Amino acid sequence: MMEQWAKQLIIVPILLPLLTGALLILFSERHHKLKLTISLISTLFNLGAAIFLLKLTDSEYWANGVGVYLAANWIAPFGIALVADRLAVLMLLLTASLGLVVLCYSSARWGRIGVHYYSLIQFLFMGLNGAFLTGDLFNLFVFFEVTLAASYGLLLHGYNRTRIRAGMQYIVINLVCSFFFLIAVALVYAAVGTLNMADIAASLPAIKPQSRQLLEVGAAILVVTFLTKSAIWPLCFWLPTTYSAASPPVAAMLVLVTKVGIYAVLRLSTLVFSEAAGSSESFGQTVLLWGGLVTIAFGLVGVFASQELGRLVGYSAIVSSGTLLAAISFGQPSLTSAALFYLMSSTLVIGAFMLLNELIERIRTPAAAMIALTMEAFAVEDEPQESAGVATPAAMVFLGLAFVGCSLVMTGLPPLSGFMAKFGLFHALLDEHSNISLGYSVWALIALVVISGLAGTIALMRFGVRTFWAVDISTPPLLRASEVASVFLLLMLCVLMTVGAGPLTHYLDRTAASLHTPQLYIERVLTQDAVSGRGEIP
Amino acid sequence: MEAILAISIGILFGSGTWLILRPRTFQVITGLLLLSYAVNLFIFLMGRAVINKAPLTVNGAVDPTLYADPLPQALVLTAIVIGFASTALYLVVLLASRGLTGTDHVDGKEPTK
Numbered sequence: 001m002m003e004q005w006a007k008q009l010i011i012v013p014i015l016l017p018l019l020t021g022a023l024l025i026l027f028s029e030r031h032h033k034l035k036l037t038i039s040l041i042s043t044l045f046n047l048g049a050a051i052f053l054l055k056l057t058d059s060e061y062w063a064n065g066v067g068v069y070l071a072a073n074w075i076a077p078f079g080i081a082l083v084a085d086r087l088a089v090l091m092l093l094l095t096a097s098l099g100l101v102v103l104c105y106s107s108a109r110w111g112r113i114g115v116h117y118y119s120l121i122q123f124l125f126m127g128l129n130g131a132f133l134t135g136d137l138f139n140l141f142v143f144f145e146v147t148l149a150a151s152y153g154l155l156l157h158g159y160n161r162t163r164i165r166a167g168m169q170y171i172v173i174n175l176v177c178s179f180f181f182l183i184a185v186a187l188v189y190a191a192v193g194t195l196n197m198a199d200i201a202a203s204l205p206a207i208k209p210q211s212r213q214l215l216e217v218g219a220a221i222l223v224v225t226f227l228t229k230s231a232i233w234p235l236c237f238w239l240p241t242t243y244s245a246a247s248p249p250v251a252a253m254l255v256l257v258t259k260v261g262i263y264a265v266l267r268l269s270t271l272v273f274s275e276a277a278g279s280s281e282s283f284g285q286t287v288l289l290w291g292g293l294v295t296i297a298f299g300l301v302g303v304f305a306s307q308e309l310g311r312l313v314g315y316s317a318i319v320s321s322g323t324l325l326a327a328i329s330f331g332q333p334s335l336t337s338a339a340l341f342y343l344m345s346s347t348l349v350i351g352a353f354m355l356l357n358e359l360i361e362r363i364r365t366p367a368a369a370m371i372a373l374t375m376e377a378f379a380v381e382d383e384p385q386e387s388a389g390v391a392t393p394a395a396m397v398f399l400g401l402a403f404v405g406c407s408l409v410m411t412g413l414p415p416l417s418g419f420m421a422k423f424g425l426f427h428a429l430l431d432e433h434s435n436i437s438l439g440y441s442v443w444a445l446i447a448l449v450v451i452s453g454l455a456g457t458i459a460l461m462r463f464g465v466r467t468f469w470a471v472d473i474s475t476p477p478l479l480r481a482s483e484v485a486s487v488f489l490l491l492m493l494c495v496l497m498t499v500g501a502g503p504l505t506h507y508l509d510r511t512a513a514s515l516h517t518p519q520l521y522i523e524r525v526l527t528q529d530a531v532s533g534r535g536e537i538p
Numbered sequence: 539m540e541a542i543l544a545i546s547i548g549i550l551f552g553s554g555t556w557l558i559l560r561p562r563t564f565q566v567i568t569g570l571l572l573l574s575y576a577v578n579l580f581i582f583l584m585g586r587a588v589i590n591k592a593p594l595t596v597n598g599a600v601d602p603t604l605y606a607d608p609l610p611q612a613l614v615l616t617a618i619v620i621g622f623a624s625t626a627l628y629l630v631v632l633l634a635s636r637g638l639t640g641t642d643h644v645d646g647k648e649p650t651k
Contacts, residue, residue, distance in 0.1 A: 138613055145620045152627055156634075164635045165646040168563070171628050172644075175570055176558065178624070179577045182617050186584040189610065 006056065007531075010069035010084045012049045013092050013129035016042055021122030029115055036107050039118045043103055046125065047096035053089045058507065064520035065510075068135075068528040076135075076525050077199040083135035083525055086511040087340075091132040091263055094344060095256055097493060098351050099125050105355050105486035106249040114157045124150035124253055131260050135525055137188060137195040137222075140264065141181050144229075148174050151257060154250040155242065166245035173228065173238050181225040187218030198525035201272045201518055204280065216283060219272070223265060223284060230261030230321045233295040239318055240302065244310030248358040251310070252351035255317060259347055262324050266336070269328065270515040271522075285329045289441055292326025295319070296448040300455040309360060312459055313353045316410055319452045320346040326445050327425060332436055337512035338424035341505065345417040345497060349409040352490035356402055359487070360467060362477035363399065393476035398484055400468050405491045407464070411456040412449075417497040422449060424505070539587055543579065550576035561649070563632045563642045567625065574621040578614050585610030 020042035024035050057065045067084040070076065084092075103111075103121065111117050127147030134140050152174075156167045185195065191214035192200050192207065207215065228235040239258070243251045265288070273283040299322055302315030320342070327339035409418035426449075429442050436442060497504060514520060550572050557569025585607035593608035632642075639646040 138616070142616065142620070145624070149624065149627070152624075152631075156631065159634075161638050161646065164631060164638055167631055168628075168635055168644060168646075171624070171631060172558065172566060172570070175621075175624055175628065176573065178621070179573050182577045183580055185613070186581040186610070189613075190584040195609075 006061070007069070009049060009053060009056070010067050010082050010133065011071070013046055013053075013096075014082075014126055014133065016046055016049070017122040017126035017129065021119040021126065024119045024122065025116060032112055035118045036103070036111060039122060040100070040103055042122065043096060043100045043125070046129075047093070047100060050089065050092040050096045053084050054086075054093055057084055057086050057089050058510070062524075064524050065514055066521055066524040068525055070528060070530055073530045075530050076528055077194050077196045080139050081135040081196065081198075081525055081528065082133045083198075083521070084133060085521060086507070086514055087263070087267070088132045090340065090344075090507075090511060091259070092129055094259075094347060095125060095128045095132070098252065098256060098347065098490075101351070101486045101489050102249045102252050102355075104482050104489070105252075108480040108482045110158065110247050110249050114159065116153070117157055120150045120153045120157070121253070124154065126150075128256055128260060132263060135197050137185055137197060137200070141178070141185060144181065144260070145178060147257060147260065148178070151250075151254060154253070155246050157250060158247040162245045163247075166242050169238055170242045177225045177228045180221050184218045184222035184225065187214055187221065191215035191218060196525070197267070197271055198522040201274070201276070202522050202526060204272060204277050212278075212280060216280060219268070219283060223268070223288075226261040226264045226268075227291070227325075228261070230258045230265065230325065231295070231318050232291045232321065232325060233298040233318075236295065236298070236318050236321075240306070240311045240314035243314035243317065243354070244308060248354050251354040251357075255347055255350045255354065258317060258321055259343060262321065262328070262343065265325065266328050266515070269331065270336075271518045274516070274518045276519070282331055285331060288325050288329035289445075292322045292324070292329060293441070293444055293448055295322030295325065296445075296452050298322075300448070300452040303452070303455045303459045306459065309353070309357045309463055312463065313350055313357065316353075316456060317346075317350050319456075320350065323425070323445075323449055323452070330429075330436055331516070332428065333509070333512040333516045334428040334431060335425070335436070336515060337505065337508040338421070338428040340508045340511060341417075341424050341497075341501075342421035345409060345421045345494060348490050348493050348497075349406055349418065352402075352487055352494075353406050353410065355483070355487050355490070356399070356406060359399055359477065359479055359483060360403065362479075363396070363467065395476045395479045396468070398479070398488075399477070400464075402487050402491060403460075403464055403468070405494075407457070407460040409491075409494050411460065412453045413457070415498065417494045417501070420498055420501050422453065425449065539589075540583075543583055543587060547576050547579050547583075550579070561643055561645075563635065563644055566644060567628060567632060570625055570628065574618075574625065578617055578621070581610050581614045581617060583610075 020039060024038060027035055053067070056062060057067060065086055068076070069082040071080045071082060099121070106117065124147060127143050127150055130143035131140055131147060134143055152167065152171050155170055156163055188200065189195055191211040192203050194200055194203065204215070231239040243254060246254060269285070273280055275281055277283070296319050299315045299319035302318065303312055306312040306315055324339050324343055327335050327342070405416065409416045412418040412422040426446060429436060429446060554569045554572035554576060557565045557572060560566065560569070588606045591604060591606040593606045593611055595605055635646060636642050641648050643649065
């Protein structure tokens with residue numbers, strides 16, 4: 001019996017949010033508590049499923065650590081296969097944890113305004129989980145569209161002029177992106193005659209030269225769509241506007257949407273363009289590397305230039321995308337493992353910052369912000385004021401500490417997970433036992449990552465000084481327990497990543513190792529037997 | 539036949555690209571529609587252009603050259619539905635923006651001269 005349920009577990013992260021979202025539509029907006037409770041319970045189950053799947057993939061339960069679910073019982077190249085390997089499950093876990101925090105945060109205010117907020121969030125989870133689990137290129141497109149459709153709705157949530165404007169640009173960019181995705185899928189199908197990712201990888205070595213060209217064109221267009229989502233320069237101009245316009249919990253979830261792009265690039269480059277791919281081996285890696293480097297440079301200039309915290313965090317998201325893409329492009333297991341650590345840490349902290357942004361806004365009344373800006377512009381010296389020890393309200397203490405904590409992780413200063421992540425990257429880059437030759441690109445990457453950390457430190461310090469040490473904070477901001485708890489929870493997850501860095505790094509090493517031996521994945525997907533009518537494997 | 543189809547896809551795609559780069563939302567949405575036609579035709583053609591052949595086979599061994607490839611036809615159906623739905627959503631946002639800002643410029647305000 002247990003066996004039977006474990007087999008069905010892979011589809012749970014997709015079905016559960018879908019059903020919950022559909023169920024929530026039925027209740028009217030007056031039952032806010034009920035809606036919130038249902039979505040919290042469902043997301044908790046999702047988290048449970050993700051943890052359980054993580055245990056299963058990391059044990060000997062499935063051969064090669066890859067679980068395959070044949071939807072509608074059609075064997076792999078013909079039907080749609082869902083594949084749970086270590087990377088996919090890790091992303092599921094990340095989605096569920098961030099999702100839970102975001103739900104908790106929205107319970108105070110954002111869930112109450114507007115309609116169908118909780119349903120849209122659940123559909124967003126469904127799209128993200130599906131994109132991570134699917135083993136089929138066209139199915140990936142469908143789940144991308146589910147994610148995007150939900151994100152369009154969520155971006156417009158709270159409906160004002162800025163959001164509509166940002167939403168219009170976001171929707172057009174993503175629609176055009178989807179068209180490119182479709183063209184790419186069609187080209188790949190024309191070249192290989194299959195859309196199952198494992199099957200594409202398996203048939204690539206023996207493909208005819210003219211078809212190989214077609215496939216490479218298709219793959220290039222495909223990667224352009226992924227890179228637009230993950231905001232590589234010059235396809236990233238939509239990101240800061242969109243992030244700063246979206247309501248904070250939505251912006252925190254949108255961070256994950258950029259990571260889907262990174263995930264897809266990582267999956268495609270390790271699975272299809274591996275060593276077995278013949279002349280297509282490491283296709284497009286130079287573009288990824290230099291694109292990533294330029295993206296970091298662009299992002300750090302943006303970080304310097306931003307005045308609002310929302311935009312600053314948006315540019316930091318661009319920096320982190322650039323770092324990840326550049327790290328992935330080397331195609332080395334040790335570096336991929338370090339990049340995955342960086343991915344988790346940066347996702348959590350950017351999410352936390354998006355939430356914190358709104359809370360910090362509450363202490364910055366528009367007038368105070370204006371004065372601070374003008375003073376900086378005209379270089380007015382502050383009158384030194386007599387300070388006789390004013391009691392600091394608890395809310396301010398929390399905001400200050402949370403801001404410092406988030407800044408430490410974001411800029412990669414010790415002792416939190418951001419530091420571990422960057423240290424891991426440098427270690428993997430400079431490790432003499434790895435196959436990375438110490439060329440210009442390695443040093444450029446290291447230099448840019450260091451400078452981006454410095455830029456982040458300076459920009460955040462400037463913002464922090466102007467906000468927390470501002471002359472006049474007359475009324476302490478009102479923070480609700482759920483809001484404080486969710487920011488705290490995200491920071492605690494970063495602390496947990498730091499404390500548990502040992503086991504986590506080992507898991508990520510295993511993830512990277514299995515990513516870089518795609519034969520195991522291909523073999524598992526293509527040899528999975530269908531279940532016969534009586535529930536036994538024939 | 540391939541040439542005609544290729545040229546028409548090219549014209550559709552080119553006009554669509556031109557239109558989505560225009561500043562008015564109505565032009566943009568028309569451009570998006572043209573692009574989606576071009577893309578759908580393109581997917582359809584990737585199953586090779588054939589005339590008067592059934593996409594379904596009967597049971598047993600058959601000669602695949604006698605049949606059209608059914609997969610792109612299935613893909614194109616999904617693509618049409620998804621593209622149509624997202625374009626409809628964009629139409630709603632377009633109207634909302636027109637109502638809120640009083641202009642149909644994509645930036646939400648008339649360009650200053």
